[in-house]
């Protein structure tokens with residue numbers, strides 16, 4: 001981390017809460033959908049009424065096993081739910097059903113790409129738990145409301161080992177983890193809507209030391225950017241405190257995005273002792289190894305292996321292969337284009353520059369799966385082929401994307417119908433050149449008197465007179481040759 005003084009290193013562990021995309025909640029049949037009018041997706045179970053009993057949603061366990069297998073965790077044949085006790089208005093039962101000493105998944109790892117190198121980050125555990133409701137503080141400050149729609153929505157808690165040493169590694173870990181959950185189609189990864197949340201444990205120590213310094217937990221970060229800024233700020237603050245000989249206290253701090261600093265949580269805001277004990281309303285969770293094998297058989301090719309395959313089989317740079325495989329739908333789109341005959345390098349180039357620009361501008365990637373692509377993979381593949389064989393120039397091709405959108409038309413047919421084919425025909429070019437020379441005697445005279453730069457103007461005029469359709473590689477020479485005569 002460049003912001004830290006020389007000789008000091010940061011030690012970072014991340015704890016992610018990922019909301020699972022099941023239709024119903026973890027212990028009742030209420031809808032787990034995001035949003036909706038307040039307190040409409042609720043029942044006595046998720047409102048924590050006395051006397052009700054939780055019934056486990058099998059799908060939640062399946063999704064947790066998917067996540068565990070995709071991150072090389074061991075799946076415990078026997079695990080157990082536990083009660084985490086604390087008081088807060090968004091937690092109607094006074095406890096959260098979570099897992100504690102016997103989690104479902106343990107001991108995995110992720111391969112994270114940082115500066116072109118893959119670094120392995122260990123995973124301590126993955127377990128299931130229920131989400132809480134949401135407090136809504138009235139704008140006037142005289143009332144606090146609670147929406148219980150989120151109460152009982154299934155969560156995965158994914159805890160990393162303190163294996164990260166820089167902001168870049170922490171950012172890459174988070175993006176990789178999100179990408180894997182999205183590939184598995186178990187979490188939409190939307191940080192702004194809170195379906196992918198992250199707390200960070202940060203400490204600093206002399207570089208090369210193996211002892212751990214005093215750890216601070218940071219909460220309240222709701223974007224990748226704020227996680228990165230908060231970790232950088234906190235590591236600097238701790239290094240500074242040590243330099244001044246101040247004692248650091250183990251505490252929880254909140255990230256203040258507005259002031260860009262962390263500040264201590266008031267002690268009332270967190271409990272010191274959750275008094276965990278085994279959840280008496282649920283049996284221990286016994287997972288049949290045959291079921292685990294069955295789930296293993298349904299896992300898709302994951303982003304890391306897919307990136308390596310793209311780089312190897314299509315001769316792409318690691319960077320390009322990474323950009324193309326971060327999202328499964330983008331990687332699928334790219335490969336569909338290749339299946340339609342596009343050369344890999346050109347297809348990669350068009351997807352990365354033109355297509356992903358439109359996708360980002362229109363926020364199409366805010367959905368888990370992009371449905372409204374600007375053009376189909378086959379249309380883009382045809383367009384790429386037209387450019388590759390010189391039938392249209394790149395600019396004309398770019399301009400065709402919005403006109404092809406939603407039409408299903410073949411780009412070649414559109415080019416023919418509208419006379420957009422690139423002018424590569426020598427005699428047509430020569431005629432355009434002769435015309436430009438005839439119409440600009442002053443510039444021609446300047447060129448002949450030695451002003452080389454005027455050639456740029458004349459070439460531009462030739463491009464203009466062909467409606468931008470001239471082959472840019474062919475248009476450079478003719479004016480020069482004509483003037484030399």
Ligand SMILES: [Zn+2]
Nearest residue numbers: 028030043046
């Ligand atoms: Zn319910």
